[in-house]
Amino acid sequence: MSRETLIDLLYLFSATTFILALKGLGSPKRARMGNGVAAVGMLVAIVATFFKYTADGHPLHHVWLIVLAMAIGVLIAVPTARFVKMTAMPQLVAIFNGVGGGAAALVSITEFVHIKSTHPATYVTLEVLLGVLIGTVSFSGSAIAFAKLQELMTGRPITYPGQQILNGVFGLGALVLIVTILSTNSSALLWVLLALAFVLGIAFVLPIGGADVPVLISLLNAFTGLAVAASGFTLGSNLLIVAGTLVGASGILLTRMMSKAMGRSLSNVLFSAFGSNITATGDGVREDGRTVRSGSPEDAGVLMSFASRVVIIPGYGLAVAQAQHVLRELAEELEAKGIEVFFAIHPVAGRMPGHMNVLLAEANVPYEQLQELDEANSELQTADVALVVGANDTVNPAAKDDKNSPIYGMPIINADLAENVLFLKRSMRPGFAGIENELLYNPKTMLIFGDAKDTLTKILATVKNG
Amino acid sequence: MGNVLLQYATVLMLTIFVGIEIIAKVPSILHTPLMSGSNAIHGVILVGSMLVLGSANTNLEEILGFLAVLFATLNVVGGFVVTDRMLEMFKAKPKAAVKKTDEVAQ
Numbered sequence: 001m002s003r004e005t006l007i008d009l010l011y012l013f014s015a016t017t018f019i020l021a022l023k024g025l026g027s028p029k030r031a032r033m034g035n036g037v038a039a040v041g042m043l044v045a046i047v048a049t050f051f052k053y054t055a056d057g058h059p060l061h062h063v064w065l066i067v068l069a070m071a072i073g074v075l076i077a078v079p080t081a082r083f084v085k086m087t088a089m090p091q092l093v094a095i096f097n098g099v100g101g102g103a104a105a106l107v108s109i110t111e112f113v114h115i116k117s118t119h120p121a122t123y124v125t126l127e128v129l130l131g132v133l134i135g136t137v138s139f140s141g142s143a144i145a146f147a148k149l150q151e152l153m154t155g156r157p158i159t160y161p162g163q164q165i166l167n168g169v170f171g172l173g174a175l176v177l178i179v180t181i182l183s184t185n186s187s188a189l190l191w192v193l194l195a196l197a198f199v200l201g202i203a204f205v206l207p208i209g210g211a212d213v214p215v216l217i218s219l220l221n222a223f224t225g226l227a228v229a230a231s232g233f234t235l236g237s238n239l240l241i242v243a244g245t246l247v248g249a250s251g252i253l254l255t256r257m258m259s260k261a262m263g264r265s266l267s268n269v270l271f272s273a274f275g276s277n278i279t280a281t282g283d284g285v286r287e288d289g290r291t292v293r294s295g296s297p298e299d300a301g302v303l304m305s306f307a308s309r310v311v312i313i314p315g316y317g318l319a320v321a322q323a324q325h326v327l328r329e330l331a332e333e334l335e336a337k338g339i340e341v342f343f344a345i346h347p348v349a350g351r352m353p354g355h356m357n358v359l360l361a362e363a364n365v366p367y368e369q370l371q372e373l374d375e376a377n378s379e380l381q382t383a384d385v386a387l388v389v390g391a392n393d394t395v396n397p398a399a400k401d402d403k404n405s406p407i408y409g410m411p412i413i414n415a416d417l418a419e420n421v422l423f424l425k426r427s428m429r430p431g432f433a434g435i436e437n438e439l440l441y442n443p444k445t446m447l448i449f450g451d452a453k454d455t456l457t458k459i460l461a462t463v464k465n466g
Numbered sequence: 467m468g469n470v471l472l473q474y475a476t477v478l479m480l481t482i483f484v485g486i487e488i489i490a491k492v493p494s495i496l497h498t499p500l501m502s503g504s505n506a507i508h509g510v511i512l513v514g515s516m517l518v519l520g521s522a523n524t525n526l527e528e529i530l531g532f533l534a535v536l537f538a539t540l541n542v543v544g545g546f547v548v549t550d551r552m553l554e555m556f557k558a559k560p561k562a563a564v565k566k567t568d569e570v571a572q
Contacts (some may be wrong), residue, residue, distance in 0.1 A: 011513075018507050019484060025503045026492040032553035035503050039546045042510060046542075049516045060520030062528065069519070069532050070512075073539025081547035092548055093502050096509075100541035103511045106534035110518040110527050123471060218501050225508045233474055235514050241474055242481050243510040249485030251504055254497060261494050345495070353497035361555035372494070 010048040011239040017041025091149035101138025104227035127233040135227035140201030157209035157273040170200045207273040214352040222251025261347040263410035294447040301462025307384035309340040317390020321452035324363035344376030346394035386418035421445040506545025512538035
């Protein structure tokens with residue numbers, strides 16, 4: 001067997017592990033193994049590549065440069081991935097995705113510079129240009145998504161007059177450039193395309209804010225996959241085509257599933273600048289004069305001690321306050337008193353779908369106590385207390401009743417079905433979507449103001465003594 | 467040339483269907499790990515990056531190729547480690563919870 005055939009066989013093995021890995025990642029039991037399988041496949045592909053010959057039949061040049069770049073990458077990536085807080089997970093995925101897109105664009109550019117003296121066929125140039133365009137959009141778009149989630153800039157949508165039109169012009173400009181480069185084979189224009197793609201990525205992401213950013217990251221993830229597939233065409237690598245296309249195709253489907261979980265369409269997520277209009281006044285008084293009812297943590301503790309069934313509805317605020325562990329203790333304490341406790345997890349609770357499950361799992365909340373939307377809503381009908389901690393938009397009844405509400409149609413957890421609603425809140429500030437929550441004014445609802453961790457600690461003390 | 471392109475196009479088409487089929491029934495709690503895992507998989511661009519740096523002739527190609535390898539390594543390594551960290555919690559849960567209460571009891 002020739003050297004190249006052996007390497008191609010190893011690549012085939014890697015491509016197979018990637019498919020198996022994606023399959024595994026779809027089931028809770030096999031997910032971790034799936035990830036491990038892909039990592040092994042990746043390692044095999046990387047090691048095999050060291051033995052590959054270049055197009056002109058030499059062993060790879062610059063092996064030490066390759067090793068050096070890899071070493072620097074590992075030294076940065078491992079500690080970052082290992083020690084960043086779980087709450088910062090979404091922006092971490094964004095940045096790792098962005099550099100992947102950047103790498104795909106760089107590979108396409110470098111290959112173009114390398115082969116341009118041989119006057120490549122038009123379709124080769126087209127592959128290069130698509131790789132550069134998509135990869136760069138993913139790179140700069142992910143950078144802005146990172147900045148938004150890391151709160152280096154405002155997380156809300158940034159809009160200006162004529163934005164859609166300007167973005168359309170950018171997109172059209174990129175298309176015209178591609179056609180021009182194809183007909184002139186000008187490498188100077190390639191750099192113009194690179195710059196334009198960079199701006200396009202930023203302009204595309206600016207009007208997307210708040211809870212929509214994770215959906216955006218999923219889309220950019222798919223983009224990077226497509227850019228990798230384009231590089232695969234240019235380099236003539238089946239492995240890159242398979243891996244890139246897998247991620248691209250499944251990523252676009254995943255993105256649609258995520259927007260559906262919020263009751264919205266993908267185009268609505270991408271183009272509606274959702275959450276830019278803050279309609280909530282945040283002063284705790286409705287126009288009709290109704291006000292909120294607030295209570296102390298001790299009131300809440302007593303109320304829960306006498307309940308027979310408590311449903312806890314956690315949101316991102318819980319993670320921000322680092323209150324998962326206290327909450328778990330409270331749940332254990334209540335259970336020890338013979339009170340039934342469930343956690344109702346909204347599909348988009350947290351900053352990403354499934355994010356809340358990860359955060360609660362970290363705090364050792366047993367998997368069986370976590371309930372998804374539909375189960376939770378049937379449990380709530382017979383619950384004495386619904387305890388809302390750090391959630392807001394996911395329990396907002398406006399999604400059901402108010403046709404004019406921007407979140408109308410999003411499935412919510414019906415906290416108002418419970419006998420009593422305890423709403424832990426730091427202030428009257430509205431949630432991620434920036435809209436007023438009618439639940440706060442419901443006569444069943446008692447608000448307990450303060451830091452979630454603090455409040456829960458006090459509630460826990462009351463329950464223990466009661 | 468035409469044949470090679472056609473062969474790649476075939477692979478592309480088939481893979482699109484595999485990609486869609488394979489994740490069609492994923493529960494929403496696994497959306498984030500799935501996104502993160504597929505994020506690591508497109509880090510396979512590292513293989514392409516190694517090839518372009520390995521065939522670089524000019525300084526420009528070397529610089530671009532070096533950056534590509536560095537970026538792609540961040541993507542691969544960071545992607546797999548983060549995903550594993552997320553999934554570690556899904557799995558270790560029941561045992562860890564029992565152990566922790568035992569420790570507290572002692």
